[in-house]
Amino acid sequence: MSISKAILALAFASASSFAFAEGAPTGSADAGKATFQKAGCWTCHNYGGTGSAGTGPRIGPTVLEWEGFVHQVREPSNQMVPFPATILSDQQLADIYAYLKTQKREDPKQIQLLSR
Amino acid sequence: MSAEEKLPVDRRRFLAGLTVGAAAGASNLVSDAKAQAPAGAARATSAPIMTAAAEAKDPEHMLTTDLRSGADFFTDVIKALDIKYVASNCASSFRGLQESIINYGGNTKPEWLTCMHEEISTAMAHGYFKITGKPMISMVHAVVGIQHASMAIYNAYCDRAAVIVIAGNSADVNTRRPGVEWRHSAVDQGAMVRDYTKWDDQPVSLQHAAESMVRAHQIALAAPESPVFLSMDSDLMEKPIEPKDEKKLVIPKVSMNIAPQGDVNALREAAKLLVEAESPVIVADMYARTDKGPAMLVQLAELLQAPVVDLYGRLNMPNQHWLQQSRRRGVLLQQADVILALDPSDIWALTHDLRDQLERTWSRKAKAGMKMIEISMLNFHAKANIQDVERFSPADLSIVGNPEASMPTLIDEVQKALSNDRRTALSARGQKLQSSWKAMREQSLADAAAGWDSSPISTARVSLELWDLIKDDDWGFGGASLSGGWERSFWNLQKRHHFSGGSGGSGLGWNLPSSVGSALANRDEGRYTVAFQRDGDSLYAPASLWTAAHHKIPLLSVVHNNRAWHQEVMHLQRVAYRHNRGLDRYPIGTTITDPYVDFAKVAQGFGVYSEGPITDPKDLRPALQRALAVVKKGEPALVDVIMQPR
Numbered sequence: 001m002s003i004s005k006a007i008l009a010l011a012f013a014s015a016s017s018f019a020f021a022e023g024a025p026t027g028s029a030d031a032g033k034a035t036f037q038k039a040g041c042w043t044c045h046n047y048g049g050t051g052s053a054g055t056g057p058r059i060g061p062t063v064l065e066w067e068g069f070v071h072q073v074r075e076p077s078n079q080m081v082p083f084p085a086t087i088l089s090d091q092q093l094a095d096i097y098a099y100l101k102t103q104k105r106e107d108p109k110q111i112q113l114l115s116r
Numbered sequence: 117m118s119a120e121e122k123l124p125v126d127r128r129r130f131l132a133g134l135t136v137g138a139a140a141g142a143s144n145l146v147s148d149a150k151a152q153a154p155a156g157a158a159r160a161t162s163a164p165i166m167t168a169a170a171e172a173k174d175p176e177h178m179l180t181t182d183l184r185s186g187a188d189f190f191t192d193v194i195k196a197l198d199i200k201y202v203a204s205n206c207a208s209s210f211r212g213l214q215e216s217i218i219n220y221g222g223n224t225k226p227e228w229l230t231c232m233h234e235e236i237s238t239a240m241a242h243g244y245f246k247i248t249g250k251p252m253i254s255m256v257h258a259v260v261g262i263q264h265a266s267m268a269i270y271n272a273y274c275d276r277a278a279v280i281v282i283a284g285n286s287a288d289v290n291t292r293r294p295g296v297e298w299r300h301s302a303v304d305q306g307a308m309v310r311d312y313t314k315w316d317d318q319p320v321s322l323q324h325a326a327e328s329m330v331r332a333h334q335i336a337l338a339a340p341e342s343p344v345f346l347s348m349d350s351d352l353m354e355k356p357i358e359p360k361d362e363k364k365l366v367i368p369k370v371s372m373n374i375a376p377q378g379d380v381n382a383l384r385e386a387a388k389l390l391v392e393a394e395s396p397v398i399v400a401d402m403y404a405r406t407d408k409g410p411a412m413l414v415q416l417a418e419l420l421q422a423p424v425v426d427l428y429g430r431l432n433m434p435n436q437h438w439l440q441q442s443r444r445r446g447v448l449l450q451q452a453d454v455i456l457a458l459d460p461s462d463i464w465a466l467t468h469d470l471r472d473q474l475e476r477t478w479s480r481k482a483k484a485g486m487k488m489i490e491i492s493m494l495n496f497h498a499k500a501n502i503q504d505v506e507r508f509s510p511a512d513l514s515i516v517g518n519p520e521a522s523m524p525t526l527i528d529e530v531q532k533a534l535s536n537d538r539r540t541a542l543s544a545r546g547q548k549l550q551s552s553w554k555a556m557r558e559q560s561l562a563d564a565a566a567g568w569d570s571s572p573i574s575t576a577r578v579s580l581e582l583w584d585l586i587k588d589d590d591w592g593f594g595g596a597s598l599s600g601g602w603e604r605s606f607w608n609l610q611k612r613h614h615f616s617g618g619s620g621g622s623g624l625g626w627n628l629p630s631s632v633g634s635a636l637a638n639r640d641e642g643r644y645t646v647a648f649q650r651d652g653d654s655l656y657a658p659a660s661l662w663t664a665a666h667h668k669i670p671l672l673s674v675v676h677n678n679r680a681w682h683q684e685v686m687h688l689q690r691v692a693y694r695h696n697r698g699l700d701r702y703p704i705g706t707t708i709t710d711p712y713v714d715f716a717k718v719a720q721g722f723g724v725y726s727e728g729p730i731t732d733p734k735d736l737r738p739a740l741q742r743a744l745a746v747v748k749k750g751e752p753a754l755v756d757v758i759m760q761p762r
Contacts, residue, residue, distance in 0.1 A: 038699050038700065039699050040685070040689045040699065040702060042761065043682070043685050043686050043689060043761055044686060044762070046566075046567065046574075046760040046761060046762055047567070047570060047572060047760060047761075048567050048570055050566035050567035050570065050574065050760065051563070051566055052575070052599060052600055052760070052761075052762035053443075053563070053600055053601060054599075054601075054762070055686065055762045056762075058563070058566055078471070079471060079472055079473075081689060081690045081693050081694070082473070082693065082694070083693060084693075084696065086696050087693055087696060087698065087699060088699075105566075106565040106566060106567075106568050107565065108561040108562055108564065108565040111565055111568050113577075113580045113581065113584055114561050114564055114565055114568075114580070
């Protein structure tokens with residue numbers, strides 16, 4: 001995927017769904033959960049990556065392909081803090097990616113206060 | 117009967133005592149001075165020279181009087197202004213005024229509110245103004261009290277809030293008590309807060325004090341509204357008023373300001389631009405000053421079929437109206453060909469982005485040819501030192517005036533400029549905007565569902581559980597939004613007591629005392645108040661809770677406890693990563709852990725009913741219900757909820 005496509009994917013990330021690309025390294029969701037906490041991803045995106053207006057969009061579950069995910073973390077196109085490989089290795093990133101994929105998207109129609 | 121015969125006994129003794137004492141003192145001083153005058157001194161001084169012997173004499177003096185005091189007269193001035201409350205932490209420098217308000221004035225209009233810090237009393241006055249549009253007095257101690265109040269004065273200044281701050285002072289060195297009273301006196305107390313007050317004075321007579329108080333009231337309420345400051349001499353307040361002087365004192369007539377409207381020709385030009393625009397956007401920030409403001413904005417938006425972006429400096433547009441499209445701010449402002457900005461605090465940010473990376477860069481996001489119309493009082497607010505004027509960004513049509521006062525004329529001009537054909541075209545635009553509103557609503561529901569059952573509890577769930585419990589009541593809202601701004605999406609915000617904006621200056625320690633002040637204003641209208649307190653902010657002035665308990669102010673505080681000054685967590689993280697410093701140290705100095713603060717126990721210590729910490733979302737609703745039951749009985753309550761960081 002080209003950089004421009006990756007940026008395009010990010011721009012529409014909150015509204016669209018993308019298939020995960022082949023070739024993403026194998027990651028451990030358990031290790032990813034711990035790294036998500038230690039690296040402070042939660043500080044902008046909340047625990048579980050549920051997202052918050054103004055600080056960080058929802059990323060759990062992520063809708064990005066692996067390549068776009070890496071690009072956003074290493075060379076963010078917006079206000080996001082960049083995480084170079086010296087801070088967060090490729091393996092740690094793969095773990096976080098695996099963790100975020102395990103997160104579920106709730107249906108507001110199944111929540112009484114949101115379905116009225 | 118002569119005038120002197122009419123005087124009460126104490127008064128006659130007082131005058132006689134003064135005469136005897138003064139005469140005796142003068143006689144002794146002169147004789148002592150003569151005794152010590154150097155030989156050959158050819159010219160006599162106009163007053164006797166002070167000597168140790170003279171200083172040792174204690175002239176006869178009176179201890180009591182039935183005469184009115186200067187403070188009594190000043191209390192009458194406050195009453196004439198119909199000011200309901202004086203919030204204060206007691207202090208000797210204004211003891212005469214405090215005594216007069218509670219005894220002579222009967223402690224009603226104004227009523228004395230007991231506070232534990234001047235930052236609390238001033239922030240309370242700020243919150244009270246936001247709901248009522250009327251100023252409260254915050255009375256503060258000389259020098260030190262002003263410094264305590266300073267942060268809250270600054271917030272009120274940035275928020276264009278009318279607050280009257282009165283400080284005591286001991287101006288006369290001849291009567292100043294030795295020691296601490298010198299350290300609590302100053303020659304120009306107004307200088308301490310002059311950078312962020314609109315006007316200040318230090319009256320030297322009672323008539324001067326009366327005129328300055330009425331002037332302060334008028335200036336504070338003139339748009340852009342602002343804090344004002346008076347330094348009140350303690351002798352002036354405590355001394356009795358001589359009958360001959362009493363007859364000369366008058367309270368100036370209290371006349372209210374007429375808000376300045378923008379130039380009619382300029383408003384006509386603005387109307388023409390708006391009617392002809394293909395993608396106009398209305399942006400409102402500090403626009404609404406009364407409950408008429410939102411209704412007029414709805415009328416304008418519907419006429420133009422134009423979306424409104426509410427920046428929530430005030431509640432400018434009812435949030436459930438389909439033209440209130442603040443969540444689409446980014447795309448709307450990028451596509452706009454005409455933007456109407458109503459009292460914007462940062463017009464540059466409407467059309468530009470600044471990226472906070474290692475190298476800060478900015479870019480224009482508005483499209484080429486976009487016309488900016490500004491109706492604002494900002495140029496009357498600007499001061500040299502404080503930089504809250506934000507970055508300069510000239511409008512294409514800059515109209516100086518109170519935007520709410522200008523709205524009837526603008527609406528009238530838009531109606532005149534709208535042809536039938538144009539109305540038809542705008543109707544089609546409106547239908548598209550209705551579709552956008554529905555999509556925006558669906559997105560809000562999806563966002564709110566995220567992490568619904570999670571622990572820490574999501575801010576959306578807290579907001580919606582509370583809304584479900586209060587939505588059928590007469591409720592008010594104090595302080596700033598909960599992170600996520602969910603009340604803007606799901607609550608029904610119609611009037612200023614439903615939402616009145618943030619602190620203005622973003623100085624921490626504001627939200628809790630300000631919401632106590634707002635709740636007091638709401639209590640007087642028969643409604644209770646809810647507020648979301650931030651944990652870090654609440655630790656600046658937690659004793660605000662005691663004032664709420666003492667004065668039985670019905671306020672439900674729901675603490676957003678993320679156990680951090682969370683914005684600073686993100687800032688420190690940003691800089692650490694930027695410099696490749698690693699992952700593990702950003703919590704140092706930014707988090708509130710080890711030990712955790714138990715806000716429920718803190719509240720109990722101040723006599724406030726409390727619940728928490730609530731960590732399981734299943735426990736949230738029952739806790740809120742129990743706390744609301746207390747609030748509905750007329751007392752404050754607090755629920756500490758461990759929430760998601762944002």
